[in-house]
Amino acid sequence: MAALYFNVLKTTLIDRLHGRISIDTVKPGPDPLFTLDQESLLANHIQTMGEVGFGYTRQETINLASDFAFTLGLRPRDKPLTDRWLYKVLDRWPALEVKKTEVSI
Incomplete structure (x- = not known):
């Protein structure tokens, strides 16, 4: 529901939950x-x-x-x-x- 509400891909939210993307990352691409x-x-x-x-x-x-x-x-x-x-x-x-x-x- 959060993905739909905020218009964010579900996979992006899952990656953040599992720690594959840092919570501090605000832009796509390499650090x-x-x-x-x-x-x-x-x-x-x-x-x-x-x-x-x-x-x-x-x-x-x-x-x-x-x-x-x-x-x-x-x-x-x-x-x-x-x-x-x-x-x-x-x-x-x-x-x-x-x-x-x-x-x-």
């Missing part, structure tokens, strides 16, 4: 690579660097996160993160922004 604390640390670093004038480009951000993942043992060195990963992080951390660099002469 994020980093924990919330790890991603928060990375996001705060990126934001702080931008505030002091050393903002990262898209590629530098991906390289930084790839190195971080390698250091934590979450990803091999030869499998860097992608633009897709970056845009998912930007969705989760709206305070981070992609901006064009300004050149002052």
Whole structure:
């Protein structure tokens, strides 16, 4: 009845009841690579660097996160993160922004 009432697949409810899907999961797909604390640390670093004038480009951000993942043992060195990963992080951390660099002469 709950599946009908909330318009959710019955199999989804059964998976949650049996622990195959975490109760904290709110979006479909794989879990994020980093924990919330790890991603928060990375996001705060990126934001702080931008505030002091050393903002990262898209590629530098991906390289930084790839190195971080390698250091934590979450990803091999030869499998860097992608633009897709970056845009998912930007969705989760709206305070981070992609901006064009300004050149002052």
